[in-house]
Amino acid sequence: MSHDEALPQVACSGDAVNSQIRSLLDRVGDKWSLLILGTLQAGPQRFTALLGGIDGISQRMLTLTLRHLERDGLVRREVYAVVPPKVEYELTDLGHTLLRPVLELVAWSQEHADEIDGHRAAYDAARG
Amino acid sequence: MSHDEALPQVACSGDAVNSQIRSLLDRVGDKWSLLILGTLQAGPQRFTALLGGIDGISQRMLTLTLRHLERDGLVRREVYAVVPPKVEYELTDLGHTLLRPVLELVAWSQEHADEIDGHRAAYDAARG
Numbered sequence: 001m002s003h004d005e006a007l008p009q010v011a012c013s014g015d016a017v018n019s020q021i022r023s024l025l026d027r028v029g030d031k032w033s034l035l036i037l038g039t040l041q042a043g044p045q046r047f048t049a050l051l052g053g054i055d056g057i058s059q060r061m062l063t064l065t066l067r068h069l070e071r072d073g074l075v076r077r078e079v080y081a082v083v084p085p086k087v088e089y090e091l092t093d094l095g096h097t098l099l100r101p102v103l104e105l106v107a108w109s110q111e112h113a114d115e116i117d118g119h120r121a122a123y124d125a126a127r128g
Numbered sequence: 129m130s131h132d133e134a135l136p137q138v139a140c141s142g143d144a145v146n147s148q149i150r151s152l153l154d155r156v157g158d159k160w161s162l163l164i165l166g167t168l169q170a171g172p173q174r175f176t177a178l179l180g181g182i183d184g185i186s187q188r189m190l191t192l193t194l195r196h197l198e199r200d201g202l203v204r205r206e207v208y209a210v211v212p213p214k215v216e217y218e219l220t221d222l223g224h225t226l227l228r229p230v231l232e233l234v235a236w237s238q239e240h241a242d243e244i245d246g247h248r249a250a251y252d253a254a255r256g
Contacts, residue, residue: 073244
């Protein structure tokens with residue numbers, strides 16, 4: 001089938017794919033991680049700018065998620081020795097490489113949004 | 129920067145990217161959807177096979193998630209007129225196209241697993 005031709009090189013059994021999807025979700029599957037990475041795509045940001053820029057995130061959740069992203073090597077915390085001290089967060093090279101497949105997924109979502117809406121309408125119409 | 133060269137065609141401001149990531153997550157961002165899609169990559173499956181094959185999913189959650197996937201046009205429910213009736217779920221063409229970027233993300237995760245583990249170890253060591 002044509003849609004299988006160019007699949008990325010991952011194992012092909014459902015079980016193997018599933019254990020890979022699980023470990024992927026454990027690593028980067030939470031909403032806040034993705035939203036922070038998306039926000040940092042535009043460039044380095046201060047904590048307060050992230051807090052204001054990501055709708056619905058709490059200060060505690062932002063702190064925790066940034067720490068996880070920093071621990072994973074996806075985000076770098078940069079402290080500038082100025083008065084008052086300035087702290088910024090920015091994507092590492094590794095973080096940039098992750099953003100690429102994330103944006104592929106976003107592109108898929110945009111590309112097929114109308115098609116999905118059409119399917120939903122048809123599904124709902126068929127069931128009254 | 130070289131890692132930005134081949135980014136997919138999506139808007140580049142942090143805000144725009146974030147609203148796209150949000151709508152993506154609303155659409156296909158839950159763990160069970162991705163795990164069902166991953167399982168169906170291997171071919172059509174009956175409900176009971178899915179239930180047994182996806183660790184931790186409840187009968188109710190599987191029913192609900194399949195219904196959402198069917199409504200979105202990602203999964204097809206095929207009823208065979210045999211005795212006893214046989215029902216199978218399979219990926220639609222649209223479902224196959226979604227699996228592709230999902231597997232790109234999985235491939236990223238596999239490719240960088242060791243690197244991430246290394247970052248974690250270094251982070252933990254630096255903080256005692």
